[in-house]
Every structure is written in C-alpha cells, then in structure tokens.
Amino acid sequence: MNNTKMNIGVCNWSLQMDISGAASFMKEAGINHVHLAVGPALGDDGSSYLSAAKKQDWKISSTMINFPQEDYSTLDTIKETGGITPDGCWDVNKDRFIRAAEITKDLNVSYISMHAGFIDHNDSAKYRVMCNRVTELADIAADNGTILLLETGQETAQELKDFMDEIKHPSTGVNIDPANMILYAKGDPVEGVKILDQWIRHVHIKDAVRAKTPGQWGTEVPWGQGQVETVEFLKALSAIGYEGTLAVEREGGEDRCGDVKLAVNRLKQYL
Secondary structure (H helix, E strand, O other): OOOOOOEEEEEHHHHOOOHHHHHHHHHHHOOOEEEEEOHHHHOOOHHHHHHHHHOOOOEEEEEEOOOOOOOOOOHHHHHHHOOOOOHHHHHHHHHHHHHHHHHHHHOOOOEEEEOOOOOOOOOHHHHHHHHHHHHHHHHHHHHOOOEEEEEOOOOOHHHHHHHHHHHOOOOEEEEEOHHHHHHOOOOOHHHHHHHHHHHEEEEEEOEEEOOOOOOOOOEEEOOOOOOOOHHHHHHHHHHOOOOOEEEEOOOOOOOHHHHHHHHHHHHHHHO
C-alpha cells in the first residue's frame, strides 16, 4: 500500500487539549491533518479558539459538530437523544448547524461532519422527517460551499446507503467510522467500505470489540487491538480509490494521546 494517497490525521477532541497543545502533539507525531471540532467555536471563547486554529499550519480535513442534548450513557439513551432526531431540539440544533457551517466556510474547509442520529427505517413518518432534516442541513452546507458528512453509527452500512440514495443530495457524503459499526453491532467495517463506496469522503481510525450482551455498548480499544480488521479495512479503502484523510479518533482509555500515537505509527507502517 506504499503508493496510497491517504493522509494521516487526528480528531482534535481526542487529545483533550487546547489548540496549542494539539499543535505540539501533532508536530511531535509528524502529522498536520486534523478533524476539527467546531463546538468550542460556538462558546464564549469561540473567537480565541478559531483564531488559534487559523494560526496553525494544519490541513483541516473536516469540521465536526455535535449537539448538546446527546446522551451516550446507553444505546437506548443515544437512540432517543442522538443527532437531529429529537423534535424538541430541532430548531436549536438547526441554528447550531448554521453557525458551524458558516465557521467551516470561514476556515475554507470542504466538509462538515455530524451524527444524524437514529434513522428509523421501520417508521415511515420518522424516516421522512429525517430525510427532510438532513436535506435541509445539506442545503445549508451547500450554501456555505461545503459538504455534509454523516458518520456511521446506529444503522448498518446498507441502511445508510439506502438513506443516502433516497435523499440523493449532491452536498452529502459519509464519514465512515469502523469502530462505530462494532460498538453499535451494525456489521463488518470491511464490507461497510464496499457498500458505502461512492459515498465515503472521510474516515475515522478507531477500533473496538463487540459487546458480549446484546443491547449493550461494545468497548473501544486502541487501533489494532480490536475486531476491526485493520489491514483489510485499509486495503478496502485503497481498493475503492479513497485518497482522503484517516483521522485517528480515541474516545476512551487512560492514555488517549499514547493510543493516538500508537495508531499513527501503525498507520505509517501500512501507508
């Protein structure tokens, strides 16, 4: 895979550092691509956060927006609270997305990613609402010269592909996270790459093991220590011609920075 054009990056929220700390870490790790959280830019100190980010010699592969009501305590709570699913939060979340899209435009970044939330294919009314909401946000993204990326999570790759094919919006794509497919017990990540092929624009590098008890979370682990077939996953991306960023994400563990460095070094062995 030495001829690949994929780039190694990091999700800055995984580092649990300010921009200056993240910059030092990335320099030491020998990477300059970053998936940048824009939530902090919407807070009271948002201008300082953005100003610091702009000063870095970074290639921002995508921005990422989350939503305040999201509760990841259990699979049931995130199903009810995730993304743009809750009706009572829609207006607030839409406004949050608008501001995030404007920031993404200001940063001259091509993609903005998010978790849409649970896509209920068994409830036609809820499914239609989700189609309409994602389309509306994709229109907003397009107006700001960017593309909305939906991250894999609470649906299988085939279900997400069907959803993408349904809305058929030119300003939409997929950020594939292989660990999420295992954490949510939603299929094989290698097959997921093949299924989502044409929609994949961005990739998270994260690993996990499946839960032994159905209905419970799987466990996130360092890259290469879980059930993502890491080499086969990278080969599958290469086979579909993916040439974007591999953004290392680590959201658990006692040594996130150490685990990110481990993932970066392992990726460098394959690319």
